[in-house]
Amino acid sequence: MTVTKMSWRPTYRSSKFRNVYGKVANREHCFEGIPITKNVHDNHFCAVNAKFLAIVTESAGGGSFVVIPVTQFGRIDPHYPKVCGHQGKVLDIKWNPFHDNIIASCSEDSSVRIWEVPDSGLRRNLTESVLELYGHSRRVGLIEWHPTTSGILFSAGYDYKILIWNLEIGEPVKMIDCHTDVILCMSFNTEGSLLATSCKDKKLRVIEPRSGKVLQEANFKNHKVNRVVFLGNMKRLLTTGVSRWNTRQIALWDQEDLSMPIIEEEIDGLSGLLFPFYDADTHMLYLAGKGDGNIRYYEITLEKPYLQYLMEFRSPAPQKGLGVMPKHGLDVGACEVFRFYKLVTLKGLIEPISMIVPRRSETYQEDIYPMTPGTEPALSADEWLSGINRGPVLMSLKEGYNRPNKLVFKAPVKEKKGGVVNGIDLLENVPPRTENELLRMFFRQQEELRRLKDELTQKDIKIRQLELELNNIRNSPNINNNNNSSNSSNGSSI
Numbered sequence: 363m364t365v366t367k368m369s370w371r372p373t374y375r376s377s378k379f380r381n382v383y384g385k386v387a388n389r390e391h392c393f394e395g396i397p398i399t400k401n402v403h404d405n406h407f408c409a410v411n412a413k414f415l416a417i418v419t420e421s422a423g424g425g426s427f428v429v430i431p432v433t434q435f436g437r438i439d440p441h442y443p444k445v446c447g448h449q450g451k452v453l454d455i456k457w458n459p460f461h462d463n464i465i466a467s468c469s470e471d472s473s474v475r476i477w478e479v480p481d482s483g484l485r486r487n488l489t490e491s492v493l494e495l496y497g498h499s500r501r502v503g504l505i506e507w508h509p510t511t512s513g514i515l516f517s518a519g520y521d522y523k524i525l526i527w528n529l530e531i532g533e534p535v536k537m538i539d540c541h542t543d544v545i546l547c548m549s550f551n552t553e554g555s556l557l558a559t560s561c562k563d564k565k566l567r568v569i570e571p572r573s574g575k576v577l578q579e580a581n582f583k584n585h586k587v588n589r590v591v592f593l594g595n596m597k598r599l600l601t602t603g604v605s606r607w608n609t610r611q612i613a614l615w616d617q618e619d620l621s622m623p624i625i626e627e628e629i630d631g632l633s634g635l636l637f638p639f640y641d642a643d644t645h646m647l648y649l650a651g652k653g654d655g656n657i658r659y660y661e662i663t664l665e666k667p668y669l670q671y672l673m674e675f676r677s678p679a680p681q682k683g684l685g686v687m688p689k690h691g692l693d694v695g696a697c698e699v700f701r702f703y704k705l706v707t708l709k710g711l712i713e714p715i716s717m718i719v720p721r722r723s724e725t726y727q728e729d730i731y732p733m734t735p736g737t738e739p740a741l742s743a744d745e746w747l748s749g750i751n752r753g754p755v756l757m758s759l760k761e762g763y764n765r766p767n768k769l770v771f772k773a774p775v776k777e778k779k780g781g782v783v784n785g786i787d788l789l790e791n792v793p794p795r796t797e798n799e800l801l802r803m804f805f806r807q808q809e810e811l812r813r814l815k816d817e818l819t820q821k822d823i824k825i826r827q828l829e830l831e832l833n834n835i836r837n838s839p840n841i842n843n844n845n846n847s848s849n850s851s852n853g854s855s856i
Contacts (some may be wrong), residue, residue: 377670378661378719378729379646379661382699384675385716393430393712395437397421398682398705401501404588404635404652405674406683408712412691413462414479417705417712417756418452419444425452431483432691443484445477447491453503456789459688460512460739464492468502474517493774495523497534504545504768508713509554510754511746514741518545518558518570520756524559526571528743535640535747538574540567549599551592552735555751556617558599560587566601568617582622585613588635592617593662594642598624600662602636602649610636614668617771625668629658636673639686644699646672650718653680657702659717675715682707688733695757696820697721700729731759 375450399407407418408797410432418427426446430438433720450470456466463481468474475491484709498519508514513529524538524545550557557571565589568578580587585602599615601623629636634653640662641648646659647669655677661670685703692698693716719730720751736757741750 374517377661377672379644379699380672382646382659382717383720384657384716386677387714387716391435391714393417393435394440394710395440395712396428396710396712397621398707398710399451400707401453403453405454405503406685406705407455407705408685408689408705409465410685411457411462412688413481413579414457414465414566415685415703415712416445416455416457416465418455424449425467425471427452427455427467429465429479429484429679434589441801442486445479445484445488447475447477447489448473448643448677450501453501454505455504456507459507459509459735460737462737466507466515468505468517469502472496472498472501474498474502474505474515474527476515480848493529493532495532495534497527498523506546506548508746509550509735510550510740510752511554511743512741513743514746516561520544524548524557528747530774534575536572537615538569538571539570540574540576546666547589547592548588551617552595553740553751553753554746555806556592557841558590558592558617560590560601560603566590566599566615566620568599568620572747578617578620580615581625582613582623585611585623585626588754589638591638591640593640593647594666595647596645596662598662598664600638600640600647603824604637608633610634610651611638612669614662627669637684639684639700639702641700643689643732644730646700648700648702650681650684650702652682656679657715667669675717677715679704679705679706679711679713681705689759690737690757694726695724696733697727697730726760728760733758762797 379537393415396417397420399420409416412758413427413432413678415432416429424446425448426441426444428444448467448469448471452467452469455465455467465477465479465480466474467477474495476493477488478492498517498521500520502517502519504518506516515529517525517527518524522541522543525534526536528535541561541563545559545561547560556557559567559569564586566580567576569576576813584606585603587601589602591600593600597617599617601613601615603611605611605628610629611626615623623782632651632654634651637652639648645662647662649658657675659672661672663670682705687701687760691702697719698716699719702715704713704715706713721727731754735754738755740752740755796837
């Protein structure tokens with residue numbers, strides 16, 4: 363297969379999205395005064411849904427994030443309540459796609475936690491999580507919810523493993539152990555039957571998640587992959603990365619043949635990581651560079667030229683990360699097709715950016731709002747784990763989004779115990795991260811040994827006492843007299 367190289371210059375053609383433009387929210391509709399984390403980990407540190415905006419914050423000791431109602435604009439109080447149960451820095455946060463009040467977080471403390479936020483938001487610091495999930499032996503850098511199944515969460519750690527958690531039982535049910543270095547990105551196809559990963563070992567993989575089998579693998583020397591995203595039902599993958607000349611580039615792949623990319627396109631010579639965002643409803647791809655102020659957008663097609671450059675949104679303020687509003691949270695009356703929440707660290711500012719299709723008509727635009735994945739899961743965790751695949755439950759945006767979600771999240775009641783996956787006890791070898799932790803663990807174990815020895819000694823003494831009492835009872839004269847009398851009575855009756 364020959365690799366096609368494309369120019370960034372647009373060749374104009376008929377497209378309803380050719381004139382899409384980015385509109386920054388007014389200052390009164392931004393969020394200010396948020397101490398955004400200064401962590402250099404390559405994540406967005408932001409998650410948003412139709413109810414809440416969550417931002418990872420800078421904190422002394424442990425890790426925390428704030429959860430703000432999306433309609434509570436303006437300056438945030440410095441003492442605004444936080445979610446602060448992690449012992450290490452928070453590295454990733456993701457809202458449950460089927461329950462607006464449930465959010466997952468992962469941290470340097472090697473744990474994944476599930477939190478439930480009240481409908482009214484936080485009134486005080488939230489320190490107690492609904493679930494604490496321990497299974498990784500090193501810090502956890504990525505989490506992803508399954509796109510069509512309730513209660514299935516994927517986590518990727520610096521132990522090079524991906525764990526699949528069944529939240530209905532609060533346990534890991536599968537471990538994917540095919541990576542040889544840190545996993546950089548995870549992406550699902552529409553029905554969640556395939557998982558694409560990029561890894562620091564420079565390989566792109568397509569995996570069947572339930573079996574852990576690697577279906578396709580690419581190690582293309584001309585394109586070092588950083589991020590990957592499935593392009594809906596097009597059976598295509600798009601990756602961002604760097605070329606052998608250290609220029610930023612994107613590549614389009616056939617998911618069933620990763621031997622060579624279909625096309626490659628050079629973007630620019632900047633060094634920041636390129637984050638890809640794909641909108642399956644409009645077939646639009648957005649590229650946002652970490653540390654850039656601009657967002658480029660393209661239209662994806664199955665025919666040549668495959669990737670059509672549309673326009674570029676420009677801003678002087680550099681972005682640390684971007685959150686994306688789900689479709690049911692958009693303003694369909696304003697023909698809004700995508701909404702970013704841009705993190706500007708130096709200003710402590712979160713800036714909504716709406717991508718709008720200019721239309722004069724005020725009626726509902728069905729051509730730009732097809733049926734879209736809604737907030738009802740298509741499968742239960744047990745159904746998906748048994749091998750069933752099903753596409754998302756679709757909904758229309760025509761009537762606006764007013765339906766209440768009937769899904770209730772119930773945390774399992776379970777004892778604290780190690781998770782065993784593939785015959786390996788995942789908690790057996792969780793190492794301490796610092797010298798102080800090592801000393802604390804050592805003294806705890808010494809204290810536990812002393813306690814167990816004392817307990818054993820006390821039980822030995824108790825056993826000896828009981829043995830003596832038993833011997834005393836056997837040798838008691840009353841017992842002997844009773845035995846003699848019973849023998850004599852038996853003799854007389856004879």
